[in-house]
Each structure stands twice: as structure tokens, then as C-alpha cells.
Amino acid sequence: MNPRVMFWVPALLRLALMLAVAGIAWWLLGPVSGLALALLITLGLLISQLAYLHKLGEWLDDPQSTKLPDGWGAWTDVFARLYRLRRDDERNRDELTEWLARFRQAMHLLPEGVAIMDDVLFLEWCNPTAERHLGLTLEQDKGRRVTNLIRHPEFIDYLILGRYEQPLTLSIRGRKLIVQIIPFENRRQILVTHDATDTDRIEAMRRDFIANASHELRTPLTVIVGFLEIALADPGLDEKTRTAHLMLMTEQAQRMQRLIEDMLTLSRLESDEYPLKRERVDVRALVAQVANDARALSNGRHEIDFAVDGPDVMGSSEELRSAFGNLASNAVRYTPAGGRIELRWLRGPNDLRFEVIDNGIGIDEQHISRLTERFYRVDKSRSRETQGTGLGLAIVKHVLLRHGGKLAIRSTPGKGSVFTATLPNTSLPG
Structure with a gap:
């Protein structure tokens, strides 16, 4: 009706x-x-x-x-x-309140910075990521002009000119930010920020890795190809020269093999497709095997001892053997003949430790922080002599990270070094 x-x-x-x-x-x-x-x-x-x-x-x-x-x-x-x-x-109203709460929660969790401004560039709202990126504090800066809060000439020009089709790249607070303005409604604008610092760093690491790996593989390949060309060009080489060439080619092929194996190991350690498989590790047997491998590499040129005064752990036996073995082989390679190398497994005050102590050539302090970088070498000529791949300490670092541990290095040039791989007490068997 x-x-x-x-x-x-x-x-x-x-x-x-x-x-x-x-x-x-x-x-x-x-x-x-x-x-x-x-x-x-x-x-x-x-x-x-x-x-x-x-x-x-x-x-x-x-x-x-x-x-x-x-x-x-x-x-x-x-x-x-x-x-x-x-x-x-x-x-x-209840539905709007719920959606607003969800929106704010989503904005708080976004890895991108989001700030809302009115048509005269006064800040109305921003999420925590935008606060970190731009150095803002919503409680204090709400209602203030953004150009007074972010005093960056390129950013101010970007706002004034109004050419928002392309983003702007800025360096703010030691970070590389990609900033873009998105017009919103008639009297508001959204400022979006993206932190590209880590992306650039990873891209630089990738380029360096490819360049270094290509360089490391090119050298032995050049040697092998060169000797093969000589052998093909002169079939009448005497037996002694031919044998010397074959030995050098074999040595370079083995170097390439070690390099490829280390690269594959490092790739596997960094991949999410290979989760850590924990098992009880017989540390005494593992350290004894590492010591035997080090003695074989030394071929009697060093005095190598080991001591085990700590418990077994839970972890990957294969990965820990790789890490401990790399530390021991580095000590052998960089300790002159007649030197002493000691391998020790012990329980520290708050952790478990594998220490490799040598009285070798030592390392300058300026190099220590970069030793775990891929292909970083203190002395490239000596590294070629010792047949190192430049990936050993990078493998050690990633193995320890997967086990919740870390690597500490102390060294004095001319006196020797101490490499300490620590594992947390949580690695102990339950």
C-alpha cells in the first residue's frame, strides 16, 4: 500500500x-x-x-x-x-569499520610505503613502511606539508612539475627508493615508495658472481684448449713434453671440477628446495675424518692435530663436514710448510665451537670482513698456487646460517689465524 x-x-x-x-x-x-x-x-x-x-x-x-x-x-x-x-x-557502519580495520592491517603489512596527501600536499596518513622509508612519524607529522618533511630537491621538483607518469629514484637515509605519485580522487594523492636497495645489491652480487665464475672457468679452459691445440698442431711432441702437458691439463680440469662442485653446493645451500635434514652427528668421527683429509692435502708438510671435548649435535653431517673441511683445507693452503694446525671441537659458555688454529701467514684486518664473499681473495696469485676455488668460506657461512650458527675470524699477519664456527646450544640432541 x-x-x-x-x-x-x-x-x-x-x-x-x-x-x-x-x-x-x-x-x-x-x-x-x-x-x-x-x-x-x-x-x-x-x-x-x-x-x-x-x-x-x-x-x-x-x-x-x-x-x-x-x-x-x-x-x-x-x-x-x-x-x-x-x-x-x-x-x-560496522561493515565499514571492519573493512577499514582490514585495510589498515593490510597497509601496515605492505612492504611498500604508502602515504596519502591532500591536493596541497599535506600529509593525511601513511603506513609504517613509509615512515621508515621517508623518516616520517604519523602522530607528529600528520597535517604538515610533505615538502617540509622531505627536503630533497629532486623530490620537490617531481611534486611541483607533476609529471607522475614515471617513478622517481632517490637516495634517502642511505637507501635507494623508487617513488611515485598516484592521483587519487579530486583532492588527494597517493605517494608510493619502494626500497630497491636490496634488489640492487642482489643484482650486483649476481653480476659479480657471473663475472667471477666466468673468469675462474676461463683460465683453466684456456690452458686446456692451448695444450690441445699444441698437441694437434705438432703430433710429434716428445713423450716428456706430452706427459707434462697432460698433467697440466688434468690439474686444470680438476680445478674446474672443484669449482663447479663448489658452485653447485653453494647454490643448493641457498635454495629453499633443499631444507635442512637434521640427524645426530657423531662429531668425534666427523672431526677425525676432517683431520685425515687435511693430512692428505698437506702430504706431510704440516703438523695437524685434533681434539674433541664436546657433545654430538643435531644437524646435517654432510654439510657440517663440508664447512669444517673447508676451514681445515684453508689452514693447510695458507700455512707454510713446517707449520702447525690444530682442530678443536669444544663446548663454549653459550654455544658449541669448532676451531681451526694455525700459525700461517695471517690476514690483514681490512680483509677479514670480506672473506666470506664469493671469489674474494686476499692474494690472488697465492690462491692460484694453492688451487683454491674462492668459494670455501662462502660455503662455510651458508652452512652455519642453515644451522643457526656463525663464523668468527681472528688473525694476525705473520703469526696465524683462528677460524671459529659456532653452533647454538639448540643443536644439542633432545
């Missing part, structure tokens, strides 16, 4: 009832009594309407569906409609 009809029909019926009652009083008691009764009924209706208007006014001051008053007559329908409208409004 039409809402207007629903309103006027009951209203006219109530008016007709009031007139009928007044008419009956007129007929029974006389005109004065009839008019007086009609006036009283009208006054009562007026007072009730004013009372409902007062209640409506009070409710509008604090419009909650649970506090809506009951009504009589036409007010019943009015309050019922208001109740439905308020319930719908509260439901929509």
Missing part, C-alpha cells in the same frame, strides 16, 4: 473518532460540554505530539537503535522506519 495512504487513513479515522465522541457529548450534555471535550481531546493529542517530538529530539542527540522510544498512532510507523534506518546504518 502507498505510504501516504497508510499515513492518512489512520489519521482521518482518529480524527473522525474524536469528532464522534465530541458529537455524542454535544448531544447528551449540550454544546458547551461537547466543545469542552473536543478541546480537551485536541489538547491531549497536542501534548502527546509535543512529548514524542521531545523524545525524538533527545534520540537524535544520541541516535542508537536500542534507545529508540515506542510510539502511538502515526508515531509508531515513524519510529519503526527510524529503527530500520538506524539498524541499516549501524550494520553498514
Whole structure:
């Protein structure tokens, strides 16, 4: 039924009832009594309407569906409609609040920085990532002009010129940021920031790795190809020369093989496809094997001893043997003949330790922080003599990281070095 009809029909019926009652009083008691009764009924209706208007006014001051008053007559329908409208409004508000909370949570978790500005560049909101990237604090900087907060000439020019099709690259607070403005609505703009520092670093590492690996492989390949060309060009080489060439080619081929094996090992250690498989490691047997391998590499040129004064651990026996073996072989390669090398497994105050102590050539302090970089060498000519691949300490670092440990290096040029691989006490068998 039409809402207007629903309103006027009951209203006219109530008016007709009031007139009928007044008419009956007129007929029974006389005109004065009839008019007086009609006036009283009208006054009562007026007072009730004013009372409902007062209640409506009070409710509008604090419009909650649970506090809506009951009504009589036409007010019943009015309050019922208001109740439905308020319930719908509260439901929509609850949904909006929930979505706003989800939006803020998502913005807080975004790895990208997001800041919202008005049309005159006053900051309205930003997420924690934008605070870190741009050095902002939302509580303090909200309502302030962004150009006063980020005083970078290139950034200010970017904002003023309004050429937002392409992002802007900035160096802020020691980080490389990619910044872009996105117009939003008519009077707002979104500032998006992306930290490209780690991406650039990884890309630089990748380029260096490829360049270094190519260089390391090219040298032995050049030697092998050169000797093969000589052999093909002169089939009448004497047996002694041919044997010397074959020995050199074999040596270079073995070097390439070691290099490829180390690169594959390092790639596997860095891959998520090869999770760490923990098992109980017999450390005494492992250290003894590492010592035997070091003696074989030394070929009697060094005095090599080992001592085990610590418990077994949980970890990958193969990976730990690779790490400990690389530390021991480095000591052999960089300790002159007649030197002493000691391998020790012990329990420290707060950790477990494998130490390799030598009295070799030592390392200058300026090189120590870079020793675990791929292909980093203190002395390239000596590294070629010792047949190292330049990846041994990088492998050690990644093995220890997978086991929750770390590598510490102490060295004095001309006196020797101490390489300490530490594992946490959580590596102990349960």
C-alpha cells in the first residue's frame, strides 16, 4: 500500500473518532460540554505530539537503535522506519569499520610505503613502511606539508612539475627508493615508495658472481684448449713434453671440477628446495675424518692435530663436514710448510665451537670482513698456487646460517689465524 495512504487513513479515522465522541457529548450534555471535550481531546493529542517530538529530539542527540522510544498512532510507523534506518546504518557502519580495520592491517603489512596527501600536499596518513622509508612519524607529522618533511630537491621538483607518469629514484637515509605519485580522487594523492636497495645489491652480487665464475672457468679452459691445440698442431711432441702437458691439463680440469662442485653446493645451500635434514652427528668421527683429509692435502708438510671435548649435535653431517673441511683445507693452503694446525671441537659458555688454529701467514684486518664473499681473495696469485676455488668460506657461512650458527675470524699477519664456527646450544640432541 502507498505510504501516504497508510499515513492518512489512520489519521482521518482518529480524527473522525474524536469528532464522534465530541458529537455524542454535544448531544447528551449540550454544546458547551461537547466543545469542552473536543478541546480537551485536541489538547491531549497536542501534548502527546509535543512529548514524542521531545523524545525524538533527545534520540537524535544520541541516535542508537536500542534507545529508540515506542510510539502511538502515526508515531509508531515513524519510529519503526527510524529503527530500520538506524539498524541499516549501524550494520553498514560496522561493515565499514571492519573493512577499514582490514585495510589498515593490510597497509601496515605492505612492504611498500604508502602515504596519502591532500591536493596541497599535506600529509593525511601513511603506513609504517613509509615512515621508515621517508623518516616520517604519523602522530607528529600528520597535517604538515610533505615538502617540509622531505627536503630533497629532486623530490620537490617531481611534486611541483607533476609529471607522475614515471617513478622517481632517490637516495634517502642511505637507501635507494623508487617513488611515485598516484592521483587519487579530486583532492588527494597517493605517494608510493619502494626500497630497491636490496634488489640492487642482489643484482650486483649476481653480476659479480657471473663475472667471477666466468673468469675462474676461463683460465683453466684456456690452458686446456692451448695444450690441445699444441698437441694437434705438432703430433710429434716428445713423450716428456706430452706427459707434462697432460698433467697440466688434468690439474686444470680438476680445478674446474672443484669449482663447479663448489658452485653447485653453494647454490643448493641457498635454495629453499633443499631444507635442512637434521640427524645426530657423531662429531668425534666427523672431526677425525676432517683431520685425515687435511693430512692428505698437506702430504706431510704440516703438523695437524685434533681434539674433541664436546657433545654430538643435531644437524646435517654432510654439510657440517663440508664447512669444517673447508676451514681445515684453508689452514693447510695458507700455512707454510713446517707449520702447525690444530682442530678443536669444544663446548663454549653459550654455544658449541669448532676451531681451526694455525700459525700461517695471517690476514690483514681490512680483509677479514670480506672473506666470506664469493671469489674474494686476499692474494690472488697465492690462491692460484694453492688451487683454491674462492668459494670455501662462502660455503662455510651458508652452512652455519642453515644451522643457526656463525663464523668468527681472528688473525694476525705473520703469526696465524683462528677460524671459529659456532653452533647454538639448540643443536644439542633432545
